[in-house]
Structures are given as C-alpha cells and as structure tokens.
Amino acid sequence: MIIEVEELVKYYGDVKAVDGVSFGVEEGETFGLLGPNGAGKTTLMEILCCLRKSDSGKVNVLGYDLVNDSYKIRSSIGFCPQETLLYDLLNVHENLAFSASLYSLGSKKFKERIDFSTKVLGVGEFLTRRVDKLSGGMKRRANLAASIIHDPPIVILDEPTVGFDPTIKREFWELIKNLKSYGKTVLLSTHDMYEADTICDRVAIMEKGKIAALDKPDVLKKKIGGESAIHIRTKDTQTKDACKVLEKYNCVLTDNEIQISAENPWETMTEISSKLISKGILTEKIEIVEPTLEDVFIKLSGRRLTEAEE
Amino acid sequence: MNPIIGIAVKDTKTFFRERGTVFWTIAFPVMIMLLFTAIFGRDIPFNANIGIVNEDGQTPVTAEIITGLNSTGIFTLKNFTDRTEALRELNATNVRAVITIPQNFTNDLCGEQNVNVSVVLDGSNADVARLVSSGISTFFSRYYRSFYSATHGGEAYSDPITVNEEVSATGQIIGYKENIVPGMLCYPLLFSSMVVSTGAIVYEREKGTLKKIRASPVHPLNVLFGKTLAALFQTTISILIMVTLAYVLLAPKLNWNPALLAPIMFLGSMNGIALGLVISCIGRSPQEASNAATTIAIVLQFFIGMYFPIEYLPSYLQQIGRVIPMTYAAQAIRDIMVRNATLGEIALPLTTLTISAIVLYVIGVLLYRRWVEK
Numbered sequence: 001m002i003i004e005v006e007e008l009v010k011y012y013g014d015v016k017a018v019d020g021v022s023f024g025v026e027e028g029e030t031f032g033l034l035g036p037n038g039a040g041k042t043t044l045m046e047i048l049c050c051l052r053k054s055d056s057g058k059v060n061v062l063g064y065d066l067v068n069d070s071y072k073i074r075s076s077i078g079f080c081p082q083e084t085l086l087y088d089l090l091n092v093h094e095n096l097a098f099s100a101s102l103y104s105l106g107s108k109k110f111k112e113r114i115d116f117s118t119k120v121l122g123v124g125e126f127l128t129r130r131v132d133k134l135s136g137g138m139k140r141r142a143n144l145a146a147s148i149i150h151d152p153p154i155v156i157l158d159e160p161t162v163g164f165d166p167t168i169k170r171e172f173w174e175l176i177k178n179l180k181s182y183g184k185t186v187l188l189s190t191h192d193m194y195e196a197d198t199i200c201d202r203v204a205i206m207e208k209g210k211i212a213a214l215d216k217p218d219v220l221k222k223k224i225g226g227e228s229a230i231h232i233r234t235k236d237t238q239t240k241d242a243c244k245v246l247e248k249y250n251c252v253l254t255d256n257e258i259q260i261s262a263e264n265p266w267e268t269m270t271e272i273s274s275k276l277i278s279k280g281i282l283t284e285k286i287e288i289v290e291p292t293l294e295d296v297f298i299k300l301s302g303r304r305l306t307e308a309e310e
Numbered sequence: 311m312n313p314i315i316g317i318a319v320k321d322t323k324t325f326f327r328e329r330g331t332v333f334w335t336i337a338f339p340v341m342i343m344l345l346f347t348a349i350f351g352r353d354i355p356f357n358a359n360i361g362i363v364n365e366d367g368q369t370p371v372t373a374e375i376i377t378g379l380n381s382t383g384i385f386t387l388k389n390f391t392d393r394t395e396a397l398r399e400l401n402a403t404n405v406r407a408v409i410t411i412p413q414n415f416t417n418d419l420c421g422e423q424n425v426n427v428s429v430v431l432d433g434s435n436a437d438v439a440r441l442v443s444s445g446i447s448t449f450f451s452r453y454y455r456s457f458y459s460a461t462h463g464g465e466a467y468s469d470p471i472t473v474n475e476e477v478s479a480t481g482q483i484i485g486y487k488e489n490i491v492p493g494m495l496c497y498p499l500l501f502s503s504m505v506v507s508t509g510a511i512v513y514e515r516e517k518g519t520l521k522k523i524r525a526s527p528v529h530p531l532n533v534l535f536g537k538t539l540a541a542l543f544q545t546t547i548s549i550l551i552m553v554t555l556a557y558v559l560l561a562p563k564l565n566w567n568p569a570l571l572a573p574i575m576f577l578g579s580m581n582g583i584a585l586g587l588v589i590s591c592i593g594r595s596p597q598e599a600s601n602a603a604t605t606i607a608i609v610l611q612f613f614i615g616m617y618f619p620i621e622y623l624p625s626y627l628q629q630i631g632r633v634i635p636m637t638y639a640a641q642a643i644r645d646i647m648v649r650n651a652t653l654g655e656i657a658l659p660l661t662t663l664t665i666s667a668i669v670l671y672v673i674g675v676l677l678y679r680r681w682v683e684k
Contacts, residue, residue: 049525050524050525051521051524051525071527071529072527074525074526074527075527077525079521079522079525081518081521083518085518085519085521085522086519087519099522099526102522102523102526102527102528103526103527146522147522
C-alpha cells in the first residue's frame with residue numbers, strides 16, 4: 001500500500017469531522033472518496049497533505065509516518081485543491097516556476113516538467129498568458145500542472161471538476177487517466193457519482209466522517225446497489241394490458257414506464273419481449289438500467305447524495 | 311434592498327464580525343490620543359538626563375542647586391566626579407548636557423562676585439539642545455534671585471551667574487534640516503518595511519495560495535525568509551529614494567557614511583519586516599493586519615525618537631522607548647550622521663538590532679506554526 005490510513009480521527013470543536021477512518025491505497029491506483037459536502041473528504045485529504053493535524057490515528061505514506069516524516073511526505077504528494085491556487089498577476093510559466101521552487105527543482109528538471117505539462121495537460125498553449133486572463137478550464141489545467149510540477153508519485157485532487165461543464169469535466173477525466181498511465185497514484189474526492197464510477201479503480205463512500213463502504217465501483221453496485229432494472233415503455237393505450245401480461249414479474253408503473261427488477265436482466269428482458277410480442281403489444285422502449293453509485297449511497301444512507309448535500 | 315445599501319450593510323456586518331479589525335479601529339485613535347495626552351497634556355513636557363560635575367564640593371549652595379535642578383522636573387541629574395567621564399557620557403548621548411560648578415563657586419557667590427557656570431550641550435539634536443540650554447539658564451537666573459532674596463531680602467537688580475555654553479559634536483547646534491533628515495531616514499525602516507511585510511502571509515492565507523506553500527516541504531523559517539527577501543528589496547527601494555531625495559533636495563550638512571549607515575538600515579529594516587511578519591501571522595484578515603500595522607507604526611514613531619527626541623516623552627514612556635529596538639536604529643542613524651559616530655560607538659545598536667531581529671523571527675516561526683498551520 002502506498003497510502004495507509006488507520007483509525008483516523010479529527011474534531012472541529014465538538015464535531016467529529018473524520019470518525020475512525022481506515023483504508024489503504026495501492027500504488028498506481030485511482031482511489032475515490034465519494035460523499036456529500038461535509039462528509040469529511042476535504043479534511044481527510046488535508047490531513048494526508050500535512051495541512052491539518054489529526055487528533056488520533058495513524059497515516060503512512062510511502063512508508064513514512066505522517067507525524068515524524070511530514071517533510072518527506074510533502075515532497076511525495078502533489079495536492080490540487082478545489083480552488084485555483086495560482087497568482088493572478090503572474091503568467092502560467094511564472095506560476096509553475098514558483099511551484100517548482102517550493103520543491104527545489106533544478107532548471108533541467110523544470111524544463112522536463114514543463115514539457116510534460118505541455119504534452120499531458122496541454123498548458124503549452126497558454127504558458128505565457130497571465131492567470132487572470134485564462135478561462136476556468138485553463139486555470140484548472142494550470143493549477144493541476146502547478147500541483148504536480150515536482151513529479152510526485154501521489155496526486156491528491158480535491159473535487160477536481162466541481163463547477164465544470166460536462167465537456168471540460170470529460171477533458172479533465174482524460175487528464176486524470178493520463179496521470180494514471182504515467183504511473184501516478186491518484187486519490188480524489190468527489191460528490192459526482194458518475195465521475196467516481198468512470199475514473200476510479202476503487203471508491204470509498206463517506207458519510208458523516210465515516211467510510212460507509214469501500215470497493216471497486218462495480219462490486220459496490222452489485223453488492224449494495226441492488227438488482228438491475230428493466231424499463232419498458234409501450235403505447236399509452238397498451239400500458240394497462242402490458243402490466244397485466246407482466247404481473248408475475250412484480251412490475252411497478254412509474255410515469256407511464258413499467259419497471260421490473262431482475263437478477264438476470266438479459267434473460268428476463270428476452271422473456272418479457274417474447275410475451276409482449278405474443279400478445280400484440282408494441283414496445284417503444286425497453287432497456288436494462290444497471291444500479292449506480294447513487295443507488296449504493298441511497299441504500300447506505302437512506303437518502304440521495306444531492307439530498308445529503310442540502 | 312438597494313444594491314448600494316446591500317453592499318454597505320454586508321461590509322458593515324463583515325467589519326463587526328472581524329473582531330480584530332474592530333479592535334484595531336478602536337485602538338488606533340485611543341492609543342494616539344493617550345500618547346498625545348501623555349506628551350503634551352501636562353505641565354512638564356520635557357525630561358532630559360543632565361550630567362553635573364561639582365568641583366566646589368558639598369556646600370549648602372551647591373546642595374540647593376543640585377536639589378533645585380532635580381526638582382524642576384525637566385532634568386534628571388547624574389552626578390560625576392570627573393569632567394572627562396561626564397563628557398564621555400555626553401558624547402554617547404547618555405546625557406544631553408554637562409554642567410560644571412567651578413571651584414569657589416559658593417564663596418564667590420556669597421561674596422557677590424561674578425561666577426561662571428560651564429555648560430556643554432549635546433548638539434546632535436537641535437530641539438533638545440535649545441530646551442536644555444534655556445532650562446539651565448532660566449534655572450540659574452531664578453536661583454540667584456531666590457538666593458539674593460533669602461540673604462538680602464528684596465529683588466536682586468543684577469545676576470552675577472553667567473552660564474557659559476559650548477556645544478559638543480558638531481561644534482554648533484545643528485540646523486533644522488540636519489535635525490530632521492536622520493529621522494526621515496527612519497521612515498522606510500518603520501513604515502515601508504512593516505506595511506510591505508504585513509500583507510505577506512495574511513494575503514496568501516486569504517487568497518488560499520498559502521495552502522500551496524504549506525503543502526510543500528518548505529520550512530516555516532524559509533517561508534518567512536523568502537517573504538523577508540522580497541520585503542527587503544521593496545524597503546531598500548524606499549530607503550534609496552528617501553536618501554537620494556534628502557541628499558539632493560535638502561542637502562543637509564551631515565556625515566553620509568554608507569559603510570555604517572548600511573548595516574544599521576539593513577538591521578532596522580529586518581526588525582520592521584520581522585514585526586510586520588509577526589502581525590501577518592496573527593492577522594485573521596488583510597484588513598485587520600493592515601490596521602494593526604498602521605497603528606503600531608504610527609505609535610512607534612513617537613516612541614523611537616524619529617521626528618522628535620524621546621526626551622519629549624514622560625520618563626515612564628521614555629523607558630518604553632528605550633526597550634524598542636527601532637529606537638536604537640533611529641539613535642544610531644542620528645549618531646552616525648550628526649556626530650560622525652564610529653563603528654565602536656554603534657556596536658550597541660548593531661548588537662541590539664541583531665538580537666531583536668533574531669527574537670522576532672523566532673516569534674514569527676512560532677506564530678506561523680501556532681496560527682497559520684492551525
């Protein structure tokens with residue numbers, strides 16, 4: 001394990017922000033912390049980045065103890081928080097040079113890292129532009145480039161795509177996948193289930209400072225998210241007849257759409273289709289809907305992720 | 311709500327919720343008024359150390375004079391048995407004048423003969439020299455009238471005591487320009503350095519960029535040194551502008567000794583910057599830190615003898631002034647420029663400023679860890 005966290009606890013006054021959290025991250029893995037705002041993700045990440053002190057528990061990063069070897073750990077981590085930590089009045093190159101200086105990077109290594117940032121993160125096109133003249137997406141890319149300018153083996157991203165439009169989000173996911181292909185271990189926090197599902201090898205679902213579940217997204221969905229569902233839409237005039245035909249499948253009618261839970265969705269869908277055709281009922285839509293991480297969160301907490309944030 | 315009112319209400323609420331800002335906003339006028347009241351709102355607006363060499367020995371007259379000088383309230387007397395030692399203290403500006411009561415003073419005065427009291431004034435500060443001179447002359451004149459009245463009854467029509475004055479250091483009481491320029495050169499050490507460095511940490515924290523620095527393996531002391539270097543550069547620009555303008559526009563007749571002025575100004579700036587960094591570490595918002603720095607700098611200028619001598623302060627405030635490191639910088643600059651002080655003579659200010667800078671940086675690191683990393 002490149003990161004090992006044991007029974008970590010952090011209080012803010014009387015509030016237990018992180019409540020006995022334990023987990024490990026494998027080298028080269030993309031590990032996600034999924035949960036609503038206030039779940040303790042950011043606090044946990046800031047502890048790992050030596051920005052906050054825990055009240056109890058143990059953290060090992062690359063074999064170094066967080067308390068005794070914090071300076072070695074700091075050198076090994078690239079931290080990219082939600083907010084853009086760039087100086088508006090400096091251009092991107094100057095910002096990267098400043099970040100490099102914090103890690104005592106030599107000029108040769110700095111040049112190599114600029115090349116890397118240009119190739120992998122695409123900052124080359126706006127290297128000489130002042131930060132306050134950049135678009136939001138460019139700023140985020142420059143921010144990520146500055147965070148990993150010292151070529152750390154571990155990259156910690158706190159809600160890296162929050163506030164992005166879908167296109168830029170997808171671009172950013174590609175960047176994160178690129179980092180993984182360069183052997184980086186990525187630990188990211190998000191409250192976007194689709195993001196966690198798409199880019200994370202494993203996900204820890206956090207709720208009220210605790211890890212409620214931890215596994216690969218597919219395993220979580222299968223184990224906790226429940227069965228797959230088949231959604232069927234027919235002509236409005238035939239919906240009642242369809243419900244009668246599919247009575248034995250315990251179907252539920254929601255918004256003129258018939259929903260059926262199925263352990264083996266493909267087999268069930270074939271059966272259903274045959275039955276409906278034999279009764280002369282035409283389907284406008286029939287699809288298998290797999291459980292999502294949202295379903296997992298609902299099963300674990302009894303509410304939707306968005307409700308939890310409210 | 312009207313947006314103008316909305317903004318005003320929001321800013322006012324923010325102001326009242328930043329307790330530090332509220333504190334410094336109130337503290338500034340209170341401190342200034344208390345200080346002005348302490349300096350000017352009393353009958354005796356001046357107190358200077360005076361050396362006295364009594365060559366006439368212990369007589370009732372000399373005892374009365376010494377008691378009388380002490381009881382004026384404007385002088386604090388230091389007795390010397392040796393005139394050379396007294397003058398040495400004068401040159402070190404530990405006393406502002408040396409009064410020598412000559413041999414046979416009592417006999418001559420009682421015999422109604424003319425007597426000469428010798429006074430050597432410290433000319434390094436024109437205002438002090440004038441006040442001391444005037445105070446001593448007035449005292450002896452009044453003393454003789456009281457002496458005559460006690461021994462003869464009635465008013466004396468002539469005054470046989472002559473106060474012979476001479477001025478040490480420059481040989482003459484220096485002019486206004488020469489008096490004010492050394493004080494002006496303290497301005498960047500106090501204001502520029504503090505103002506520049508006060509924003510250093512607190513603005514980074516406000517903007518969030520401090521996270522980047524804190525997440526890196528840079529030691530807090532190096533963070534403070536990095537900030538110091540930038541502040542020192544900006545302060546140096548201020549110093550160079552001040553020195554150039556003072557030299558060109560005012561052309562004062564002073565000793566511009568760069569070899570001695572540079573280390574004093576460097577250490578003075580380091581003290582100002584370190585103090586600014588300390589404030590910056592404590593400040594919870596840029597506004598609060600800025601208010602604190604402005605208040606402290608303005609108050610300090612009265613204590614350190616920048617524009618007027620610290621003898622203007624009541625003696626208890628003078629004691630405060632004497633423990634403020636910047637006072638040593640201001641005094642050393644004046645000594646170098648006015649009295650042509652040597653390296654040996656400014657050794658004490660150099661040492662004091664070095665030690666205080668180290669102490670301030672240690673405090674800065676502790677506060678950085680306590681407040682910034684909290």
